[in-house]
Amino acid sequence: MYRACEGVGKLQATVTQVQPGERAAARLGTGQGAVAIALKGVSKVFGSGADAFKAVDDVSVDIRQNEFFTLLGPSGCGKTTLLRLIAGFEHPTSGEIRLKGKDISPLPPFDRPVNTVFQSYALFPHMTVAQNIAFGLEMLRRPKSEVQETVDRMLKLVRMEQLANRRTSQISGGQQQRVALARALAPQPEVLLLDEPLSALDYKLRKEMQIELKRLQSETGITFIFVTHDQEEALTMSDRIAVMSEGNILQIGSPREIYDHPAQRFVADFIGESNFLKAEVVRPLDPGAEIRLPSGATLTAGVPEGMRPAGSVTVVVRPEHARVVADPAAGALRGRLTNIVYFGTDTHYHVELPQDGEFIVRMQNQRGSEASFETGDEVGIEIGDGAPQVLKD
Amino acid sequence: MAAQDTSPAPEEVAAPTMAPHGTDYAAIAMRRERRNNLALVSPALLILVVGASGPLVVMLIYSFLAAGDYGGVVWEFSTQGWFQVFLQRDMFDDTIGFADAHLSIFWRSLSLAFITTVLCVIFGFPTAYFIATRPPEQRSLWLFLVTIPFWTNLLIRTYAIMEVIRNEGLVNTALMKAGLISQPIQMLYTDFAIMLGMTYVYLPLMVLPLYASMEKLDFRLVEASYDLYASRMNTLRRIILPLVKPGLIAGSILVFVPCLGAYVTPRVLGGGKRLMLGNLIELQFGQGRNWPLGAALSITLLLIVMVALLIYVRNASRQGGAHG
Amino acid sequence: MAEARRIRPFAVRHLPGFPTMALICFVCLYAPIITLVMFSFNESMSMSQWGGFSWRWYVAAWENERVQQASLLSLIVATCASLIATTVATAAALGTTRTRRYRGLTGIYVLINQPLMVPEIVTGVALLIVFAMVKVWTGYTGIGYLILAHTAFCIPFAYLPIRARLESMDATLEAAAADLYATPWMAFRRVTLPLLWPGILAGGMLAFVISLDDVVITEFVKSGGQDTLPTYMLSQIRRIVTPEMNAISTVFLAISIALVTIFFLLSRGKKQ
Numbered sequence: 001m002y003r004a005c006e007g008v009g010k011l012q013a014t015v016t017q018v019q020p021g022e023r024a025a026a027r028l029g030t031g032q033g034a035v036a037i038a039l040k041g042v043s044k045v046f047g048s049g050a051d052a053f054k055a056v057d058d059v060s061v062d063i064r065q066n067e068f069f070t071l072l073g074p075s076g077c078g079k080t081t082l083l084r085l086i087a088g089f090e091h092p093t094s095g096e097i098r099l100k101g102k103d104i105s106p107l108p109p110f111d112r113p114v115n116t117v118f119q120s121y122a123l124f125p126h127m128t129v130a131q132n133i134a135f136g137l138e139m140l141r142r143p144k145s146e147v148q149e150t151v152d153r154m155l156k157l158v159r160m161e162q163l164a165n166r167r168t169s170q171i172s173g174g175q176q177q178r179v180a181l182a183r184a185l186a187p188q189p190e191v192l193l194l195d196e197p198l199s200a201l202d203y204k205l206r207k208e209m210q211i212e213l214k215r216l217q218s219e220t221g222i223t224f225i226f227v228t229h230d231q232e233e234a235l236t237m238s239d240r241i242a243v244m245s246e247g248n249i250l251q252i253g254s255p256r257e258i259y260d261h262p263a264q265r266f267v268a269d270f271i272g273e274s275n276f277l278k279a280e281v282v283r284p285l286d287p288g289a290e291i292r293l294p295s296g297a298t299l300t301a302g303v304p305e306g307m308r309p310a311g312s313v314t315v316v317v318r319p320e321h322a323r324v325v326a327d328p329a330a331g332a333l334r335g336r337l338t339n340i341v342y343f344g345t346d347t348h349y350h351v352e353l354p355q356d357g358e359f360i361v362r363m364q365n366q367r368g369s370e371a372s373f374e375t376g377d378e379v380g381i382e383i384g385d386g387a388p389q390v391l392k393d
Numbered sequence: 394m395a396a397q398d399t400s401p402a403p404e405e406v407a408a409p410t411m412a413p414h415g416t417d418y419a420a421i422a423m424r425r426e427r428r429n430n431l432a433l434v435s436p437a438l439l440i441l442v443v444g445a446s447g448p449l450v451v452m453l454i455y456s457f458l459a460a461g462d463y464g465g466v467v468w469e470f471s472t473q474g475w476f477q478v479f480l481q482r483d484m485f486d487d488t489i490g491f492a493d494a495h496l497s498i499f500w501r502s503l504s505l506a507f508i509t510t511v512l513c514v515i516f517g518f519p520t521a522y523f524i525a526t527r528p529p530e531q532r533s534l535w536l537f538l539v540t541i542p543f544w545t546n547l548l549i550r551t552y553a554i555m556e557v558i559r560n561e562g563l564v565n566t567a568l569m570k571a572g573l574i575s576q577p578i579q580m581l582y583t584d585f586a587i588m589l590g591m592t593y594v595y596l597p598l599m600v601l602p603l604y605a606s607m608e609k610l611d612f613r614l615v616e617a618s619y620d621l622y623a624s625r626m627n628t629l630r631r632i633i634l635p636l637v638k639p640g641l642i643a644g645s646i647l648v649f650v651p652c653l654g655a656y657v658t659p660r661v662l663g664g665g666k667r668l669m670l671g672n673l674i675e676l677q678f679g680q681g682r683n684w685p686l687g688a689a690l691s692i693t694l695l696l697i698v699m700v701a702l703l704i705y706v707r708n709a710s711r712q713g714g715a716h717g
Numbered sequence: 718m719a720e721a722r723r724i725r726p727f728a729v730r731h732l733p734g735f736p737t738m739a740l741i742c743f744v745c746l747y748a749p750i751i752t753l754v755m756f757s758f759n760e761s762m763s764m765s766q767w768g769g770f771s772w773r774w775y776v777a778a779w780e781n782e783r784v785q786q787a788s789l790l791s792l793i794v795a796t797c798a799s800l801i802a803t804t805v806a807t808a809a810a811l812g813t814t815r816t817r818r819y820r821g822l823t824g825i826y827v828l829i830n831q832p833l834m835v836p837e838i839v840t841g842v843a844l845l846i847v848f849a850m851v852k853v854w855t856g857y858t859g860i861g862y863l864i865l866a867h868t869a870f871c872i873p874f875a876y877l878p879i880r881a882r883l884e885s886m887d888a889t890l891e892a893a894a895a896d897l898y899a900t901p902w903m904a905f906r907r908v909t910l911p912l913l914w915p916g917i918l919a920g921g922m923l924a925f926v927i928s929l930d931d932v933v934i935t936e937f938v939k940s941g942g943q944d945t946l947p948t949y950m951l952s953q954i955r956r957i958v959t960p961e962m963n964a965i966s967t968v969f970l971a972i973s974i975a976l977v978t979i980f981f982l983l984s985r986g987k988k989q
Contacts, residue, residue, distance in 0.1 A: 044419075089892055091419035105418050109895040110904075122893035126911045135907070136897030187898065427819055429901075433812030434825055437805040437872055444869025445832050448843035455846055465849070516742050519732075523739030526730040537981050542746050544923075544977040546930045548947050549966040552954060553749035556756070556764050556963075563752055566765040596746065616729050625732060654836025656933050661954055671838040671933075678842055678937070688846065691839045702834055 035100070036191055036223040037063040037086060042095035043247075044081055055081040057247035058095070063191075063225060068217050070226045072234040073244035074270065079227045082244075083193050086225065088112045099190060110139070115184035116193040119200070121176050123168040129179050130155070130164040136187040154182040157216065174205045181216065191223045198233065210237055231271045235259060243267045259318075263304035265391050268316040275317045275359045279388070281309045289390060291315060294355045297332035301388040314391045319362035321387035324349045324379050331380030335359060337373055349373065351381060449695070456688035464682045474685025478693055495673070502670040505584060506652035509591040510599075513648045514641065516592070517599035521640075522633075524600070525607035536604065543597035551661045554590045555581060582664030590662040591652050598651070599644040606640025639709065646705040650698050670694050750970065757963035764960070774964035784965060787949040791929055794860060794945060798867035799875070799924035805868075806875035806924075807917055811909075814883045815891070832870040840870065841937035848938060858940040866938045867928045874927045875920035882916025919983045922976050930973070 044056040056078045063069045071079040084090045086097060088109035096103050104112055115136065123132050133154050137147045155161045158178035163171055168179060177197060184192055194213075198206045214237055217224045228234055234241050235255040242252045243266070251263045262268035265276065279291040282298060289309050291301045303309050328334040338358070339350035342365075349361040361381060373379065459471035481492040524535040542550060557563050558580040565577035580586055610633065618628040634641075656671030663669070668676070670690065677687030757775070761768030778784050806829075813825055832840065848862050890912070894904035932947040939948060946969065953962060 087896055089895075091422045093417070093419050106421075108422075109892070110898045110900055114896075116893070116896045118889050118893055120887060120889055122887060122889040124890060124893070124908055124912075125887075135894070135899070139894075139898040139900075139903060183897065423817070426816060430812040430816055430819065433808040437809035437876070438825065438828055440801070440805060440865070440869050441828050441831065441872060444844070444865045445835070445840055446828060448847040449835070449839070451847050451850075452839075452843040516738065516745075519735040519738035520742040522732065522735050533981075537978075538743060539746070540981070541974055541977060542750065544926055544930075545750075545970050545973045546947060546966075548930075548932050548950055548954075549753070549969060550750065552950070552962065552966060553753040555954070556753060556958075557749045559764070561763070561765055563765050593745070593749070596742070612729055619727070619729065629732060650834075651836065654838050656838045656841075657951070661951075665955075671836070674838055674842055675937075678845060684846065687842055691842050694836060695839050698834070698836060 034064055035062045036065045038098040040096050042092045045093045054247050059249055065223055066221050068224045068239045070234045070238035070241045072241050077244040078247040079244050083195055083227050087116050087193055113190045115189040117180050117184045117197045119195045121180040125169055128165050133183045133186050150186050154186045158182045194226045196228055261302050261389050263392050265393050273319050277315050277356050279315045280312055295333050299388055300385045301390050303390045304392055309390050315388040317388050319360045322361045323382040324361050325382050328378045328380045331382040333381040337375055337377045337379050452688045456685055456692055458685050460683045460685050466684050474689040477686045478689050498668050498673050502653055505588055506649050509588055509652045510645050510649045512592045513596050513599040517596055517603055521600045521603035521607050524604050539597050539600050547594055548657055550594050551590050551658050554593050584667055586662040587659045590658045595648045598647040602643035603640045606637045610636055642708050646701055650701055753963050754967045756960055757967045759960055774960040777961045778964045787944045787946045791945040794863050794867055795925050795928040797864045798871050798928045799921050801868045802871035802924045803875045803921040806872050807879055810876055810879040810883050814880055815888050829876055830873050833873050837933040841934045845937040862938050866934050871924035871928050875924040878919040879916045886912055915983050919980050922980045926973055926976050
């Protein structure tokens with residue numbers, strides 16, 4: 001399932017290469033392999049007998065150093081459990097977790113050079129902002145001067161210098177978020193785990209923090225593992241995304257790969273909007289395949305890695321990869337326009353197909369090019385060559 | 394390190410495959426957590442077993458022993474203690490009859506406890522409702538006023554009541570001065586005094602749970618009731634009462650149980666003549682010198698209390714189930 | 718508009734007679750206590766005739782040797798019992814909250830709350846039976862028995878506010894501490910304990926008040942010659958009562974109310 005794709009949007013860490021923590025260095029060695037975290041056949045079962053619930057099911061994945069890696073999936077898909085397994089709050093029922101080649105499964109959370117930004121931030125309410133940030137360093141028994149210096153640097157990094165002596169209850173949600181980040185980054189972990197850290201923020205702040213997070217990741221050069229159920233967040237921020245469902249990783253790839261070439265129906269459905277069509281494979285191409293739609297039109301389609309498509313398959317077409325045209329005979333598909341929904345930047349056209357149900361087309365609105373379609377019109381749908389993607393299931 | 398003692402815990406049996414290196418860290422972590430928890434709770438449990446629960450078991454054993462001549466017990470099996478709880482053997486003709494004295498004390502305890510509970514509802518319900526309908530910032534102050542008597546010494550509160558109702562006390566003096574009565578009314582050392590005292594002492598126990606459920610009362614429901622033509626009385630009966638029923642039951646149990654086992658109030662306000670169960674039990678360990686009977690009576694009282702608590706728990710869990 | 722303003726708004730929350738009843742209740746709750754306090758300052762022996770202000774009964778109580786001894790014993794027992802009870806209850810609260818449910822947890826709850834469910838008189842005589850045996854075996858008749866018995870029934874009172882505090886604390890705080898390299902002990906010292914402190918203080922205070930107030934269990938557990946203030950008062954109430962009792966009661970009340978007020982403020986602070 002896992003496909004090694006080299007050189008995907010890897011960020012160049014231009015700022016100083018961060019030294020791993022002393023304890024971490026002593027325990028793990030300073031080998032600079034390309035893989036930061038390797039999961040091998042990791043499963044986690046909660047409960048026993050009839051109540052047993054498999055939260056994570058035989059997951060294997062390599063997460064590379066300096067990567068912004070996102071675990072994306074609906075709630076209950078096991079992404080948070082996976083994060084907690086890496087952090088050490090849960091232990092795998094089977095399989096192993098390697099950090100830079102060393103098995104960390106037996107280590108408790110406080111012996112793992114991995115830090116977490118919690119969904120609820122979990123800032124210590126009885127400490128100031130600066131005390132919160134210093135906590136990890138103090139626990140590592142760093143000299144006082146170093147602690148002070150690092151705290152100052154972190155405060156500057158997250159632009160919170162002014163509020164260093166505030167209580168954490170006296171600052172806003174966005175500021176708390178920054179403190180949580182600074183606190184987790186201060187001990188310079190090998191890997192930073194982020195558990196839906198932006199979910200408590202409002203829309204505008206979330207957008208700001210997305211950019212901020214990207215900046216922090218590139219400035220510190222630390223591997224980020226980011227958990228979210230928000231597909232937009234995942235697409236805009238990640239180097240690579242792993243889509244999870246029911247404890248399994250369904251597909252791993254760059255945002256573009258995941259969006260343009262979903263391998264499975266769940267992935268296509270969960271990320272973005274999709275039209276599913278039945279199709280016949282005419283002949284395999286390299287790459288892709290030639291397919292025939294029920295309407296008789298033949299098109300070239302993308303094919304998932306390692307799949308040899310034949311016979312009847314399901315293909316997905318993104319709404320923005322199609323166009324409505326007035327002439328029913330001109331497009332690859334034809335149907336009756338049932339609904340037109342105006343969205344400001346674009347308009348959605350709902351077209352009732354004779355065989356495949358409803359097909360949605362999204363077209364951008366441009367000044368002066370207002371299309372003159374009306375509900376009830378017979379229209380054609382143009383689909384570009386290469387736009388359909390064959391699914392595995 | 395701890396890999397040797399890895400007998401899989403029951404929770405882990407379902408795991409399909411073990412880690413390749415054969416160490417189940419999840420099980421180890423779980424066992425460590427359980428060991429820590431047990432270490433943390435054991436000092437408290439030890440003290441409770443030695444200083445509260447264990448002696449109850451010893452008492453159960455004592456109830457099946459024979460009474461010693463000067464108190465204490467003789468270590469031989471006997472059901473005399475339990476026999477004497479409700480029955481007695483006639484001194485002359487050896488016939489078995491009900492122990493009228495005991496029965497009347499049981500009856501007094503149950504009826505006084507019941508009446509006290511009803512009185513506490515009558516006084517406590519409006520009080521709790523009153524507090525619950527104050528503006529939020531005032532509520533905790535009113536609640537505090539109810540709580541203060543609750544946390545002050547029960548003996549002192551009983552003594553305060555005694556001072557008020559005794560023959561030379563405030564009530565009688567005032568009534569005589571007003572010319573309403575020529576002689577003081579004997580209130581102290583009557584069942585009325587015990588009832589009054591217990592109502593006074595246990596009223597906060599009724600108000601607090603009632604308030605807790607009234608605070609959660611959604612007054613939009615009351616508005617809806619008025620909107621649907623209900624009068625105030627009907628709204629109280631059909632909407633408010635059913636919704637605060639859990640609090641009402643909790644309060645009733647909280648008042649009924651200590652009333653049943655009351656010892657200080659009947660002793661002070663009943664003057665040693667109007668006995669309740671608690672005083673009867675004490676008597677067996679004092680002048681009565683019948684420890685097995687005292688133990689049997691104690692366990693009987695405990696059983697009655699347990700039944701009351703069970704009814705409450707079943708009610709509470711049903712309420713909880715009904716609301717999801 | 719003008720007409721509408723004249724109509725009294727319908728008070729949804731109002732029920733006729735309820736406020737009156739409630740006020741009567743509050744008056745009745747406090748009237749006997751206030752009377753008791755008032756007559757502790759009465760110059761004369763009477764409990765109904767005011768004979769002028771005087772500290773005389775306070776002086777009498779202060780100089781009464783038995784009152785002194787009983788007060789001292791009360792304080793010693795309450796201090797020891799509440800300290801021990803709060804310590805073990807804190808540990809027990811840590812071992813029963815914020816953890817996976819484990820087998821036996823319900824049993825532990827029942828055991829901890831048992832003193833709240835069993836009537837005091839029953840616990841009292843059960844302890845009498847057991848301690849009578851132990852006293853014969855060991856020959857020891859000191860205040861250890863009182864401290865043990867008081868500690869046992871104080872545990873649930875200390876446990877409940879501590880547990881409530883623990884449960885209202887964000888459970889991820891300790892996880893965050895562990896994530897930031899704090900060992901379990903350091904996480905407890907630096908994070909859990911400082912946050913739990915108000916709960917522990919409240920629990921300790923309640924335990925102290927409960928121990929100070931106890932009559933029934935003390936009455937059955939105490940050896941001859943031992944008297945706490947409440948058992949001394951109980952023995953005196955049966956004889957002729959003087960306002961000296963009122964004076965003792967008033968001091969007692971003042972201590973209890975002060976502690977309860979602190980407890981009230983502490984538990985209010987945690988909500989804000």
